[in-house]
Amino acid sequence: MEPSEHLFRHEAGRMVATLTHIFGVHNLALAEDVVQDAFCRALEVWKFRGMPENPSAWLMATAKNRALDVLRRERTARTFAPELSRMLESEWTLAPAVEELFGAYAIKDGQLRMMFSCCHPRLPEEAQVALMLHILCGFSVDEVAGAFVSSNDAIEKRISRAKKALAGSKRLFDVSSQGDFSVRLPAVQRALYLLFNEGYHGASSESAVRADLCQEAMRLTRLLLDHPPAATPASRALFALMCLHAARLPARVNASGDLRSLFEQDRSRWDVNLIAEGQRLLDLSATGPELTEYHVEAAIAWVHTTAHGAEDTDWEMIVSLYDKLMVIRPSPVVALNRAIAIAQREGPQRGLEEIQMIANSDRLAAYPFYHAALGEFEFRGGRHEVAREHFRAALAFARNAMEQRFIEQRIAACKAATPVG
Amino acid sequence: MSEFVFLYRGGESGRSPEKAQQMMQKWMAWLKELGANGHIKDQGQPLERTGKLVKGKQKTVTDGPFPEAKDIVGGYTLIEARDLAQAVELSKGCPIFEVDGAVEVRPVMKMNM
Numbered sequence: 001m002e003p004s005e006h007l008f009r010h011e012a013g014r015m016v017a018t019l020t021h022i023f024g025v026h027n028l029a030l031a032e033d034v035v036q037d038a039f040c041r042a043l044e045v046w047k048f049r050g051m052p053e054n055p056s057a058w059l060m061a062t063a064k065n066r067a068l069d070v071l072r073r074e075r076t077a078r079t080f081a082p083e084l085s086r087m088l089e090s091e092w093t094l095a096p097a098v099e100e101l102f103g104a105y106a107i108k109d110g111q112l113r114m115m116f117s118c119c120h121p122r123l124p125e126e127a128q129v130a131l132m133l134h135i136l137c138g139f140s141v142d143e144v145a146g147a148f149v150s151s152n153d154a155i156e157k158r159i160s161r162a163k164k165a166l167a168g169s170k171r172l173f174d175v176s177s178q179g180d181f182s183v184r185l186p187a188v189q190r191a192l193y194l195l196f197n198e199g200y201h202g203a204s205s206e207s208a209v210r211a212d213l214c215q216e217a218m219r220l221t222r223l224l225l226d227h228p229p230a231a232t233p234a235s236r237a238l239f240a241l242m243c244l245h246a247a248r249l250p251a252r253v254n255a256s257g258d259l260r261s262l263f264e265q266d267r268s269r270w271d272v273n274l275i276a277e278g279q280r281l282l283d284l285s286a287t288g289p290e291l292t293e294y295h296v297e298a299a300i301a302w303v304h305t306t307a308h309g310a311e312d313t314d315w316e317m318i319v320s321l322y323d324k325l326m327v328i329r330p331s332p333v334v335a336l337n338r339a340i341a342i343a344q345r346e347g348p349q350r351g352l353e354e355i356q357m358i359a360n361s362d363r364l365a366a367y368p369f370y371h372a373a374l375g376e377f378e379f380r381g382g383r384h385e386v387a388r389e390h391f392r393a394a395l396a397f398a399r400n401a402m403e404q405r406f407i408e409q410r411i412a413a414c415k416a417a418t419p420v421g
Numbered sequence: 422m423s424e425f426v427f428l429y430r431g432g433e434s435g436r437s438p439e440k441a442q443q444m445m446q447k448w449m450a451w452l453k454e455l456g457a458n459g460h461i462k463d464q465g466q467p468l469e470r471t472g473k474l475v476k477g478k479q480k481t482v483t484d485g486p487f488p489e490a491k492d493i494v495g496g497y498t499l500i501e502a503r504d505l506a507q508a509v510e511l512s513k514g515c516p517i518f519e520v521d522g523a524v525e526v527r528p529v530m531k532m533n534m
Contacts, residue, residue, distance in 0.1 A: 003446065008438035039441045044467040047448035048496060140437030 003055055006212070008039060010219070011056055012138030015063045017114040018107050021172060022067055022088075022098065024081035025117065028135075028167045034070065038062040064102045068095065082171060109175065111136060111223055112230070116173035117166060119187040127162040128191045129198065134159050137216045147213055149203040149399065181229055188230075189238050192221050193294065196242050200249075205400030207253050214249065218242050236285035237294035243278030244301035247271040259406040263310045275305050293329040296321050315345035332363045340373055348377035368397040372407060379414060388414035424462055424529040425500045425508040429515070430492045432522020447516035452498070460511055463499035470495065492523070499529075 012035055019031035038059055052058040071080065071088055080088050087097040100106060118131040130148070133139045139147065145155040175181060199213030221239045224230040251269040254260050282298050300321045307313040322338035335358040343351025355361070355374060364370035375390030391411045398404040455461050470493055471485040502508040505528055512524040 002449075003442060006439065006442070008442035012438040035438075039438055043441050043445045043448075044495060047445050047452065048464055048467050048498075050449070138438040140439070143437060143439060 003051055006138075007055060008042075008059075009138035011059045012039070013114075013136040014056075014107050014111060015059065016135055016138075017110040018060075018102060019063060019067055021106075021110040021113060022081055022084065022101050023070070024079065024084075025169055025172045026167050027078065027080065028163060030070065030078075034063060034066045037066060060102060060107075064098060068098055071098070108223060108226065111220075112175045112227055113172040115220060115223065116175060116181075116184050116188055117169065118162075119184060119191050120165065120169065120173075121184075121187065123162050123165055125191065125194060127158050128187070129194050130155060130158050131162040131166065132191060132195065132220065133213075133216065136220060147202070147204055147209050148198065175227070175229075178229070185230060185232065186234070188224070189234055189294070192217050192224075193238060193241075195220075196245070200245050203399035205402050207249075207402075211249055214242070214246050218246065233285045233288045233290060234292040234294055236281045237292055237298050240278045240281035240285055241294050241298035241301060243274045243281065244298055244305060247274035247278065247305065253402070257402070258409070259402045261406075262304065267308065270305065278302065278305075291324070291328065293325060296325045296328060300325075310344060313344070315341055319345060330359075332358055332360050333367070335359070335361075336364060336367075336370055336373060343377055343380075348380040351377040352381075366397050368394045368399065368403055368407065370394075371397065372410065375410060375414075379410070379417070384414045384417045388418070422501045423504060423508075423531070425502055425505070426525075426527045426529060427465075427498045427500055427508075427512055427515070428494050428525040428527065429496045429498075429517055430494055430523045430525055432495065432517040432520040444516060444520065447519075451514050451516060454514070455498075455500070455511060460501050461498065462501045465496055465498035467496040468494060494525075495522075 015035045015038065016028075016031050019034055020028050023031050041062055042055075042059055046052070046055075071094060072091075075089070079085065084097065084101075087093040101110070114136055115132060118135065119128045123131070130144050133144050133147065134141065141156050141159055142152055144150075144159065145152045148155065173180070173184065196214055196217035199210045199215075199217065202210055202213065204210050218239070221235065221242060224235045225239055247270050248262075248265065250271060251265040251267065252260060254266070260266075278298065279302060282295075282302055285295060285298070300318055303314050303317050303321070318341045319338065322334065322341055325334050326338060336355065339351050339354035339358070342354050352374070355370075355377070358364070361370075371390045371394035375387045375394060378384075378387035378390060388411055391407055391414060395404060395407045395411065398407055452461070452464060456464070474483045474485065475481070476483070500508055500511065502511060505526070508526050508528075512526050515524050517524060
């Protein structure tokens with residue numbers, strides 16, 4: 001029997017969350033040690049005897065037994081989770097309490113607690129995302145650094161600082177307290193959204209790494225959907241948006257490994273199941289008074305999935321959705337995407353005008369697709385020389401080899417279109 | 422065919438869950454291949470890295486981990502090969518070398534009648 005892909009990683013997140021729930025958040029490092037130990041045992045035993053029937057259960061049982069050892073041995077030397085201390089003190093209640101905390105429901109609950117704890121308002125958003133990826137998705141520091149195309153040192157610092165903040169808090173976030181829960185939920189949704197985007201638009205040149213990030217974000221978002229108080233219309237819209245974007249992932253890179261823009265993608269390679277799931281969730285999200293950016297972004301993605309190509313896309317609708325998004329969560333990138341949609345509807349000249357009107361466009365200066373959009377509009381307007389200059393600027397900011405090749409092809413197209421002499 | 426014991430010494434288990442899983446899959450693939458080629462007499466067992474050491478006329482009992490913990494034997498496999506040279510060749514596929522471990526290849530003594 002072969003272990004399923006990323007089995008250890010996923011189990012790591014479940015085990016750390018559960019153990020931290022039991023040991024208390026100040027003992028996060030101890031929980032991580034126990035998990036590390038469980039993997040060592042699995043590795044040693046499984047390589048000789050093969051995989052057990054139910055590897056997840058085996059790992060969880062190993063972690064549980066180690067937890068019991070630690071609780072018994074260090075009862076006097078350490079304090080564990082304050083809310084559980086009474087049950088953990090007496091030998092009579094210890095084993096049943098730990099048994100219950102390792103039950104399927106409690107494991108999910110533990111993951112939610114950890115997820116909400118990682119999104120502490122004192123932590124900057126990028127630290128929240130890195131911490132979730134590290135603790136709940138089992139990415140090592142190097143792997144987080146690889147995914148974010150950041151130096152190991154920088155990520156190491158970010159994660160250890162965030163862990164310190166987390167371990168310094170009194171206890172894990174209590175997901176059963178209604179008031180706090182709904183206050184923290186938007187931060188959790190935002191962090192999950194950023195994690196997904198890191199996969200979808202991020203800088204890593206390895207599409208496998210990026211697909212992993214998208215999948216992890218979806219896996220964690222599903223935990224929200226499974227927990228009724230967290231399954232709000234916004235959470236559903238967020239998941240819809242992830243499905244509808246993830247559906248396009250297989251077509252973003254063609255057979256020769258080149259990046260394809262939305263207009264050039266082979267739409268037959270879009271994942272119809274994910275599209276259907278996204279549409280279902282989007283329908284379910286259309287309740288309540290709140291229209292979030294996730295609703296609007298999911299709706300935009302959905303409009304794209306209903307068209308066969310750029311020609312029969314409902315640009316009217318897309319522009320009006322971007323108008324809404326500019327009201328809910330304005331940003332230069334949203335404004336840029338809106339300009340691109342307007343150019344589709346009203347021609348490249350209008351696109352250029354819209355780009356010139358973007359507020360804070362200096363924040364786009366290092367974004368390769370800002371320059372590429374300018375290049376594209378100039379190109380369509382027939383000014384191939386000017387277009388080439390923009391693409392050259394885009395090339396200077398390309399974040400990986402795939403983006404470089406994509407832009408180089410546009411530069412070549414400009415050259416080919418420019419009359420010699 | 423002669424018999425040999427592979428003693429697996431040292432080796433880290435990987436710093437991340439993903440690496441630990443990859444390492445395990447490599448081991449399983451390697452042992453499976455050895456088995457498929459008829460080289461495995463007994464797949465062997467993993468050994469705990471702690472235990473007791475009983476020593477001397479006084480039979481003094483001391484605790485593990487043993488002094489040279491990094492070289493400690495973590496498991497063994499009973500191998501069938503033509504000769505020592507082939508057994509050594511077979512050992513070279515072991516994933517333990519990726520994590521600073523070693524394989525000790527020891528012929529099992531024959532009983533010549």
